[in-house]
Amino acid sequence: MLELRNVSKTFNANTINEKRALSGLNLKLEEGDFVTVIGGNGAGKSTMMNAICGAWPLDEGQVLIDGKDVTRLPDYKRAAYLGRVFQDPMMGTAADMEIEENLAIAYRRGKTRHLCWGIRAKEREEYKELLKTLDLGLENRLRSKVGLLSGGQRQALTLLMATLKKPKVLLLDEHTAALDPKTAAKVLEISDRIIAENNLTALMVTHNMKDAIAHGNRLIMMNNGQIILDIRGEEKKKLTVDDLLRQFSVASGSEFSSDRALLS
Numbered sequence: 231m232l233e234l235r236n237v238s239k240t241f242n243a244n245t246i247n248e249k250r251a252l253s254g255l256n257l258k259l260e261e262g263d264f265v266t267v268i269g270g271n272g273a274g275k276s277t278m279m280n281a282i283c284g285a286w287p288l289d290e291g292q293v294l295i296d297g298k299d300v301t302r303l304p305d306y307k308r309a310a311y312l313g314r315v316f317q318d319p320m321m322g323t324a325a326d327m328e329i330e331e332n333l334a335i336a337y338r339r340g341k342t343r344h345l346c347w348g349i350r351a352k353e354r355e356e357y358k359e360l361l362k363t364l365d366l367g368l369e370n371r372l373r374s375k376v377g378l379l380s381g382g383q384r385q386a387l388t389l390l391m392a393t394l395k396k397p398k399v400l401l402l403d404e405h406t407a408a409l410d411p412k413t414a415a416k417v418l419e420i421s422d423r424i425i426a427e428n429n430l431t432a433l434m435v436t437h438n439m440k441d442a443i444a445h446g447n448r449l450i451m452m453n454n455g456q457i458i459l460d461i462r463g464e465e466k467k468k469l470t471v472d473d474l475l476r477q478f479s480v481a482s483g484s485e486f487s488s489d490r491a492l493l494s
């Protein structure tokens with residue numbers, strides 16, 4: 231469903247700030263894989279997400295989505311295959327627009343837009359049903375401006391919008407990191423449900439090792455722009471944070487260093 235073949239990216243090449251952020255990275259996700267991604271500071275997690283989205287040209291390698299080589303496809307064309315939720319609850323939704331208007335934009339993604347795109351009663355009912363599944367009471371606030379919602383409500387709405395058109399790959403980029411623990415757990419629970427119900431293929435970057443172990447069917451750990459651990463199935467189910475830290479030092483030859491990961 232998603233394949234990264236020998237992907238490399240260096241920022242600020244040939245300058246004093248040169249940084250090889252991805253180094254011959256290979257990753258293949260099967261349909262329905264839900265992969266959690268962890269790694270220390272600057273390991274290349276966000277850069278990998280940006281490479282999938284086509285934020286800039288790769289130095290080397292290929293990106294394939296659903297068997298199609300999208301390496302040279304610009305980000306706005308690639309977006310048709312992807313759903314992405316960022317860490318910042320302010321991104322992904324339009325604050326000055328109503329909940330139903332935001333949903334209508336997501337609903338019309340990829341369709342030719344006409345001058346008049348009034349929301350029909352049937353459509354509004356669909357949105358209500360969808361919002362009900364979040365169990366946050368948003369089904370009664372269709373006309374509320376999104377800017378009035380809490381961070382957690384906004385992330386849940388963004389998640390709904392990102393998956394409304396069933397993307398080939400869903401990218402969750404530390405999407406619960408800015409939320410308090412209780413709200414983060416709720417948004418993770420919603421993410422699990424949406425991914426399972428729609429059999430989505432997903433990549434979730436998290437700095438929380440416990441969450442990386444508890445969610446998804448596969449876990450990868452990055453270091454120096456490469457994947458150094460890839461754990462799945464039964465082995466993943468039995469993992470503990472101590473195992474992960476031990477395996478990291480064996481695979482990388484150093485101690486795991488992520489201020490946020492170790493604090494959570």
Ligand SMILES: Nc1ncnc2c1ncn2[C@@H]1O[C@H](COP(=O)(O)OP(=O)(O)OP(=O)(O)O)[C@@H](O)[C@H]1O
Nearest residue numbers: 241242249251269270271272273274275276277278
């Ligand atoms: N646009 C850019 N320009 C220059 N350097 C960049 C750019 N994007 C990322 N980098 C550098 O590439 C390396 C990998 O960064 P990346 O953001 O992918 O790490 P990360 O694993 O997401 O780390 P963190 O958990 O700290 O956010 C870092 O050294 C970072 O400073």
